[in-house]
Amino acid sequence: MSEDLLGSGAASEAGAHDERTRRLEKVEALRAAGIDPYPVRFDRTTDAGALRARFGHLEPGTETDEEVAIAGRVLLLRRQGRLSFATIRDGSGAIQLFVSEGEIGAERHTEFDGFDLGDWIGVEGTVMTTRKGELSIKVRGFRLLAKALRPLPDKWHGLSDTDTRFRQRYVDLVVNEDARRVFAVRFAVLAAIREYLAGRGFVEVETPVLHDQAGGAAARPFLTHHNALDMDLVLRIALELHLKRLIVAGFDRVFEIGRVFRNEGLSTRHNPEFTMLELYEAFVDYGEMMTLTEELVAHCARTATGSTVVDLDGAPLELAPPWRRLTLRDAIREHAGVDVHPSMPVADVRALCDRLDVPYEASWGSGKLMLEIYEKTTEHRVRGPVFILDYPREVSPLARVHRDDPLLTERFEVIIGGRELANAFSELNDPIDQRERFEAQAGLAAAGDEEAHGVDEDYLRAMEYGLPPTGGLGIGVDRLVMLLAGVSSIREVILFPQLRPESPSGGADGDGGA
């Protein structure tokens, strides 16, 4: 009978076949002996972390009367004749099992030794420490909770092949301590953001992922289709326009932490779906957004890592406020040695681009050229943290015109380690101005710019009901986590990053975009 079992699943992975076969035979043997290898539940009384917290300071060689039941995955087995040690781990940490033949008898001890690395087991016994002081559970009873059929990777080296690590993240997280650490940082950052914003009166909301029109950012969207309505939809590329509708509705402070989707290339800094934090606060301008940003990031750093100092490219970087504030114009002056302003004639700015070796397109105005000069000469050299202020109006269709300069907007980006971490502005709340900006964007779209989008009439209608003065902020959560966890690839902070399909099937995937 076992032949059928063996033939079916493992055929494609001949290498693992022997080990898998062996374990399948154990499953059959257990069933034959009336033992369910996949029982329905196990009632544990504690976990490894709680035991460590409570008994972590027991003297070596201590025996207690504390009876516990605990469950975990077998990670290490040290069989030593009539005494066995095992290390199991649950969600809170690892703990050692002390399994003595004198305690449970030869037959049960042999059964215990039949467990394989990777199996889930539940045990009961008493808390003790070994002579060397290792906190352990002296096992009185045990049972298999789930038989693992596949062997875990090398217990010391773990998995190193990045492809396998990302495709089989469930294995990566079992065997690679650093992967677990990075995601612990991520989850702490998310909790810290919510805690900080809740403390300041922000309400967390959820807005649609399926949009009938892309907007709120410059990016190519993913396309999809709703069958019942027979209409094409796009996956959102930003949270912005719905959140500002909610400010119109009368929410003073809202935020959303949500997935956005951009149909772009993959890199160490880009995944096609990623997590944005966007927040909007009525009656304030981008000045308050700066204060909020530096406090929020410092709070996240403290909560998730215990310090406001992170390692950036091998050197410490202080994230505690206040951060330097520098206008875009001054930043360019500082790093590129030229003075640019959107009021300059296009020909003059083009001449500067030529001099600085910055490529450009004929359709670009002075504002876009200015931004391009910044991005090519300055941004990647800024270590930060620094607020870069006052971007050209031409490249900021949702930001309010600067109070002192009609060609600029009240907008800032946060740069840390040469990368954009946040983007914020005093929101544009003049519906007439907004319509003009949308129409300019629509013109670009009509001219072939696939990242520009058309006029969002419903958003304009909302604005016509009155959007109060508002400050808005967007933070790339994945990049924030990268910074705080000290990793250089966005794939390290996304549980299941986008990869090519595993099987080289005869792909009918000519153009993924459409």
Next chain:
RNA sequence: GCGCCGCUAGCUCAACUGGUUAGAGCAACAGACUCUUAAUCUGUAGGUUCAGGGUUCGAGUCCCUGGCGGCGUACCA
């Protein structure tokens, strides 16, 4: 998209300038062992060297095509 680099046992890695039967640790299997902790010790088994083609007396190694990945670059308000 383009360029460079990589892919060897289940896992982590070796294999000189193209040269004998592709090696080692972990995992596995058989055995010893009641305070180990990457347990240790003895023995055994385990390979389509990513795939396909080519050059050569001889290919893990050189060439071509393809697959997957990494890095860089392009793209990325």
